Amino acid sequence: MTDVRVARFDEIADGDHRVFSTGKREVGVFRVGDKLFAWENHCPHSGGPVCQGKIFPRVEEALDDEKKSLGLKFSQRRNIVCPWHGFEFDIETGLHPGDPDVRLRKIPVAVRDGDIVLTLPG
Amino acid sequence: MADDATSRTPGVFELPKVDNATDTRDLLAHAAKDANALKDHFVVDVDAHLSEFAFWSEIVDRIDNDVYRQMAQSFRNRAGSPPGLMNATPGMLYQDMFGRIPHQQRLAEKTGGETHAMVTLVQRAMDSMGIDYMVVLPTPMLVLGMHPQAEIEAALGGAFNKWMVEDMLPQEKRMKNFIYLPFNDPPAALREVEKYAHHPGVVGFMVTSTRYKPVHHDDYMKLYAAIEASGKPITFHSGFHWGDESMKQCNRFLSMHAISFVYYNIIHMTNWVINGIPERFPKLKSIWIESGLAWVPFIMQRLDSEYMMRTSEAPLLKRKPSEYIREMYFTTQPMERENLKLLEATFEAINAESQLLYASDWPHWDFDLPNSITQLPFINEQQKRNILGLNAAKLLNLEVPAHKLGVPRPGPAAMAAQGLAPAAE
Numbered sequence: 116m117t118d119v120r121v122a123r124f125d126e127i128a129d130g131d132h133r134v135f136s137t138g139k140r141e142v143g144v145f146r147v148g149d150k151l152f153a154w155e156n157h158c159p160h161s162g163g164p165v166c167q168g169k170i171f172p173r174v175e176e177a178l179d180d181e182k183k184s185l186g187l188k189f190s191q192r193r194n195i196v197c198p199w200h201g202f203e204f205d206i207e208t209g210l211h212p213g214d215p216d217v218r219l220r221k222i223p224v225a226v227r228d229g230d231i232v233l234t235l236p237g
Numbered sequence: 238m239a240d241d242a243t244s245r246t247p248g249v250f251e252l253p254k255v256d257n258a259t260d261t262r263d264l265l266a267h268a269a270k271d272a273n274a275l276k277d278h279f280v281v282d283v284d285a286h287l288s289e290f291a292f293w294s295e296i297v298d299r300i301d302n303d304v305y306r307q308m309a310q311s312f313r314n315r316a317g318s319p320p321g322l323m324n325a326t327p328g329m330l331y332q333d334m335f336g337r338i339p340h341q342q343r344l345a346e347k348t349g350g351e352t353h354a355m356v357t358l359v360q361r362a363m364d365s366m367g368i369d370y371m372v373v374l375p376t377p378m379l380v381l382g383m384h385p386q387a388e389i390e391a392a393l394g395g396a397f398n399k400w401m402v403e404d405m406l407p408q409e410k411r412m413k414n415f416i417y418l419p420f421n422d423p424p425a426a427l428r429e430v431e432k433y434a435h436h437p438g439v440v441g442f443m444v445t446s447t448r449y450k451p452v453h454h455d456d457y458m459k460l461y462a463a464i465e466a467s468g469k470p471i472t473f474h475s476g477f478h479w480g481d482e483s484m485k486q487c488n489r490f491l492s493m494h495a496i497s498f499v500y501y502n503i504i505h506m507t508n509w510v511i512n513g514i515p516e517r518f519p520k521l522k523s524i525w526i527e528s529g530l531a532w533v534p535f536i537m538q539r540l541d542s543e544y545m546m547r548t549s550e551a552p553l554l555k556r557k558p559s560e561y562i563r564e565m566y567f568t569t570q571p572m573e574r575e576n577l578k579l580l581e582a583t584f585e586a587i588n589a590e591s592q593l594l595y596a597s598d599w600p601h602w603d604f605d606l607p608n609s610i611t612q613l614p615f616i617n618e619q620q621k622r623n624i625l626g627l628n629a630a631k632l633l634n635l636e637v638p639a640h641k642l643g644v645p646r647p648g649p650a651a652m653a654a655q656g657l658a659p660a661a662e
Contacts, residue, residue, distance in 0.1 A: 118246075119246040120244055120249070121245060122244055122245065134251065141252060149603065157267070161607065162267045164266070167252055167254050167255045167338070168255060169336065169337060196337040198265075198339055198340070199604075200603060203337075210659070218652055
C-alpha cells in the first residue's frame, strides 16, 4: 500500500472531479459536498478511461398510478460516463445502474492537512 | 499551479478530461498498452470508418457529372454548410448519446503534417490499437441506399470512390477500402467494379445493406459475375434507418439500433441463400459486416427448418442453407459477449476459426478493440491469430510478415528459400 498526495481538497469544486496518474495507476477523484470518492480509471467493460469522461445526472422514468409513463427526467444521482462506449457508473457507489456486478474499483481516499491522499494497492 | 505542485507527491500528474478535441492517441492510450502485446500478431481491422461530411466539399468536387456537381456545390453557401445532396438526418443521429461519447460527436482534434487530416486520424487509430491494416469506409453514406434518387446515389458513390482511391489511399499503404457500390443503379455499380477491380488498395466491394432492393434480382447477375472475376469479396455492410416503417415502432434509439443493423442483413442473407446465389457464383466470397454475430445461428436454424419442409421453393440449393452460410465470412463487431456460452456456440456454428474477421468500427460509439478477441477464454492462441488478422490476410490477399505468422520463426536460410522477408527487429 502506498500513500500519494494528488491535490488540495479545495482544488476540486463541489460536483467536479479530476483524474491523476502515478505512471503505474490512474485514479479519478470525485467530490460530492464534503465527501470524496476515488475510482480506478479503468472501465470494467473494455478498459476505457472511464474517469476522464463526463458526469451526467442519471436518467429515470416515472410511472403514474396506472403504470403509464410520465416521461424521462434527471434524478439527483449522478453517473460518470466512460467516453469510449458510454458505460455509466454511480459516482458514489461505483455501480453500473443496469448490473451491480459491473462496477468500478474503489481506491481508498482521505483528506490529511487539506491534501487529498490516495492509498494505492500494491 | 504552484500550489498544485506543493501538494502533490513527486511523479503524480493530472490527466485531462476527454472531449471531442482530445487527440486519438490520448483517447486510446489504454488501448495502446494492450497493443504492445500484439506486436507479433497480424491484426487487420476489416471495418473502420471516416466521417466524410468533414471533407464533403472535397468529395463532391469529384462528382463526374457537371450538373450533379453544381447541385452539390450549391449547398456550400447555405447557412451551416449542409452536406449537399445527402439524405442523412443529422437531427436524429443519436450515436454520441447526447454528448456522453465525445469522439462519436465530432473528431475535432488537431491534425497537420504531411498527410490529409483523415489519413492522419486513421494512422493515429491504427498505431494506438496495434493494427496492421485498416479497411476504411464512409459513415453517413451507409444510408445512401435510401436516397429517393438512384442517380444521386451513383453520383455521390462514384465521387467518394474516386476521392478515396485517388486522393486518400496513396497516402497510407496500410489503409484499404471496399468500393461503394451504388446498388440502386445496377449498371453504375458494375462500372465501379470494372473501374477498380485491379486496384491494390481496393480489397472488396461494398453493398450498404440499408435499402429496399432484393439482392437476388436478375439485374445484379452481371455485377456478381464481375466481382467474382475480380477475386475480391462482396461485402454487405449493415446500418440503421429509423424511417423504416417497422423501425418507427421503436421509441428509443437503443431499440431501433439493436434491431435495424441485424434486420437488413437477415433479409439480404435470406434472399442470397434461398435464391442460390452461392450456387450461381461459387467463387464469389461474401462478408457480412456490422450486424454482430448472434443473428447468424438464428438464421441458420430458421432457414434450415423451413428449407427441409419447403425444398421445392429453393430448387437451386444442393445443401442446407446453413452449409452455405458456414462458408461465408463475418466481421466481429459489435460482438455480443454478455453470455460467453452462447458466443462460444455461435463461434462453432459459423466456423469462426476460418470465417471470422476482426473489425473495430472505430471511431463509432460501439467500437471493439482487439482485446475483444484476445480476452476470449474459449479459443486458442492460433484461433485468436486467425480471427485478428490471418483469416483476413488470406481473404483480402494481404502480405503477412513472417514474424507475425504465429509459428516458430525459421532461420535466415530457410526464410530465403521460402521467399519470406526477414522480420523487422
